[in-house]
Amino acid sequence: MTYENRVKYDKELYENLRVDCQKCFGFCCVALYFSASEGFPIDKDAGKPCINLQSDFKCAVHRNLKDKGLKGCTAYDCFGAGQRVAQSTYGGQDWRRNPETAKQMFDVFLVMRGLHEMLWYLTEALRIQCDSNMQEKISSMISETRKLTDLDADSLIRIDLVVHRSKVNPLLSKTSEALRAEACRGKKTALKAKKRIAGRLDFIGADLKKINLKGEDLRGAFLIAADLRGVDLSGADLIGADLRDADIRGANLSNSIFITQGQINSAKGDSNTKLPISIIRPAHWDK
Structure with a gap:
């Protein structure tokens, strides 16, 4: 091809x-199924319409999801x-x-x-x-x-x-x-073992700015509210990683592996955050 x-x-x-x-x-x-504790409007059973779903199938608060703290919907x-x-x-x-x-x-x-x-x-x-x-x-x-x-x-x-x-x-x-x-070639230090939650790496709220994360296996990692400002995540596998409220301003994710739009939508980025060509920069980052 x-x-x-x-x-x-x-x-x-x-x-x-x-x-x-x-x-x-x-x-x-x-x-x-919705849970208010996970950033959705209310606790809702599967098969029941959300309170914000209109007759035309549009969300009544779609433009204000971030302002209303509806992180589950955003992600x-x-x-x-x-x-x-x-x-x-x-x-x-x-x-x-x-x-x-x-x-x-x-x-x-x-x-x-x-x-x-x-x-x-x-x-x-x-x-x-x-x-x-x-x-x-x-x-x-x-x-x-x-x-x-x-x-x-x-x-x-x-x-x-x-x-x-x-x-x-x-x-x-x-x-x-x-x-x-390939990303780890020549890398002198590797990510040190951290505690885990249900088998997943726990970096909740962690300051990772000074850690070399190139080529690291972050599959399924909890990176909730982690500080990743300016970090180079080239070659890092982020499949299934939880990036809710992770600060990726100025971070380089252009060559990260298996990142999705939903993960990016849930994180905090800016105009200096480098993204893969497959990802669309979230509009709410500019607010």
């Missing part, structure tokens, strides 16, 4: 994996699954006009969200992977996963996400290991 075709291919994949609420039916505001990302289910799987038929299929729609949305999340990580892996053999394997898995998203509602519900993820994860891990090894 030529460089030009690769760029075009990546762009097409990313565009399909970005949220477009205008084409959705507010699935994330209905299908999910959530369906990876474009919402509009895919609304416009493709159900052909524009919403759950309010078709209440008999509402439960199925919500279940399908959750499956589609899982598939789109895997597609996001696979697309990132393809973008940063240099080994041609691995590129071929990743491309093949992207094609296989995209075919699953084309299935009808009944078939989508029957998909075992755990089984499919078991085929995706090794490709992501191998990509991460190769890139982290």
Whole structure:
């Protein structure tokens, strides 16, 4: 694949994996369980509409999520699954006009969200992977996963996400290991062991400004309110890391591994924060 075709291919994949609420039916505001303690408006059961969901499926407070402290809403990302289910799987038929299929729609949305999340990580892996053999394997898995998203509602519900993820994860891990090894080349010090919470590194509120984090394995790490100002996170694997209120002003994440839009949306950045080409700079950072 030529460089030009690769760029075009990546762009097409990313565009399909970005949220477009205008084409959705507010699935994330209905299908999910909410907890006020996690930054959502209220405690809400799955299948019950959020109090801020309007009749046109738009959020009444969307422009003020950050000001209202609704960090859960700010950070959530369906990876474009919402509009895919609304416009493709159900052909524009919403759950309010078709209440008999509402439960199925919500279940399908959750499956589609899982598939789109895997597609996001696979697309990132393809973008940063240099080994041609691995590129071929990743491309093949992207094609296989995209075919699953084309299935009808009944078939989508029957998909075992755990089984499919078991085929995706090794490709992501191998990509991460190769890139982290390259980023750590010549590095004299490694990140010292820290205490863990449920097996995940605990850096909650930690001052990490003077620590060399290039190429570090931060998968699933708790980086809540951590001070990462000016830190170079090149080659650091951030898949699943909790960046809520992490201060990344002036930090370099342009070559970080497996960062998502939702993680960036939940952090505190500025115009000096360097982001990967796959990430859109949050509008609320300028406020």
